[in-house]
Structure formats: C-alpha cells, structure tokens
Amino acid sequence: MLENDKLKNFLTAASLKFETHKSNIAKQMSIALTTNLSQQEKRVGEAAPVSICLHDFLPQERTDLISCLATCADALRWREAGFGKLPKKFSKRIYASELIGPEGLFESTEIRIGLLIQHKQLAYPKHWHAAEELYLVLSGNAYWSIDGDPAVLYAPESFVHHKSQQPHSMTTHAEPLLALWGWTGDINGKSYSI
Numbered sequence: 001m002l003e004n005d006k007l008k009n010f011l012t013a014a015s016l017k018f019e020t021h022k023s024n025i026a027k028q029m030s031i032a033l034t035t036n037l038s039q040q041e042k043r044v045g046e047a048a049p050v051s052i053c054l055h056d057f058l059p060q061e062r063t064d065l066i067s068c069l070a071t072c073a074d075a076l077r078w079r080e081a082g083f084g085k086l087p088k089k090f091s092k093r094i095y096a097s098e099l100i101g102p103e104g105l106f107e108s109t110e111i112r113i114g115l116l117i118q119h120k121q122l123a124y125p126k127h128w129h130a131a132e133e134l135y136l137v138l139s140g141n142a143y144w145s146i147d148g149d150p151a152v153l154y155a156p157e158s159f160v161h162h163k164s165q166q167p168h169s170m171t172t173h174a175e176p177l178l179a180l181w182g183w184t185g186d187i188n189g190k191s192y193s194i
Helices: 005-017 024-032 063-073
Strands: 078-080 096-099 111-118 123-127 130-141 142-146 153-156 159-162 170-174 177-184
Touching: 005 024, 005 096, 005 177, 024 130, 024 177, 063 130, 111 159, 123 177, 142 159
Parallel strands: none
Antiparallel strands: 078 096, 096 111, 111 177, 123 170, 130 159, 130 177, 142 153, 142 170
C-alpha cells in the first residue's frame, strides 16, 4: 500500500473518532479528514524541522487508531511546536506534524489538523491563539489547565476543547503525550502567544 493511502486510512479512522464529539469544531475536523484531500504539490518548508521517530512515542498497547498511525509514521514530517515562540528549553521537547493545513501534507486554508508530541516530565507553558482548538489524546496521560483553573487529568481517548484566545497549558509526568489536534477559525500561526 502506498504511503499516501496509509495516511488517508489513518485520517479516515480519525474522522470517525471526531464524529463522536458533539462540537462544531469536531464536525468540521471530521469532514476535513476525509473530504477532497489534495496533496500539496509544493509544500511549504517546516519552520525549525526536527528529526524524530514517531515509533519511539507510540504505546505498546495499541488501539486501532494508533495501529493505523503506525503504518504511516515514516511519511510524517515534524517541526518544533509553537511557531518559533517557545523558549528553547521547551521547543526541543514539543513537536508538531501538520497533516492538513497551509503547511500540511494535504492543503487547506480553512483548517489545520496535526499531531503533537510532548516529552514526559514537561510543562508546556500557558499559551493561547485566535483559533478554536480541539485535541484528541491518543496516548499518554496529561494534565490540562484551562483559563488558569486547576489542572485536570486527560487520559487516552479524551477530548480537550479550547475556545478562541482561551489560555491553556499541558503537563506530562511519567509518559509522553501524543495527541491529534485541530484548529478552526483564524488558523494563522501569528496569533499564537505565550
């Protein structure tokens, strides 16, 4: 099976997961993950690219979605998260791979969908952005604090929703976090603030 087909299989499986969440952003993500996916001909180069092996972050016990992701792991490209605004001590330990979007493997100017890896024992500092955001935790337990409220533990299969400009932070402890995320609305990374 071609790498592109394996990636589309993962996106289709992810679409089914987002169908279970009742928010508008989840509906938009579910549709975008399976509709008119056109591969970027001249993909924009990633800012601060990193060389990592996704297999190093995949859990031994795998859901169907993680198994699908494992088949296309080598096709993904990774960059430092935070659009170049994270302090160096964090940027070398938090990575993003944009699957759909202006810099994604598949082109869209309306939505960004990607993967995030956050190393264990790491606090991703409070940040916010104009885009509405929805995470699906794929593996790892992580604590999210939203609007400065006490942190809440989110386990795999959990959704975490952030409104536009809503401050949030994530903290990992004994294991890394792997999550699938989406942005809608103002998806320009220039609005990202920390």
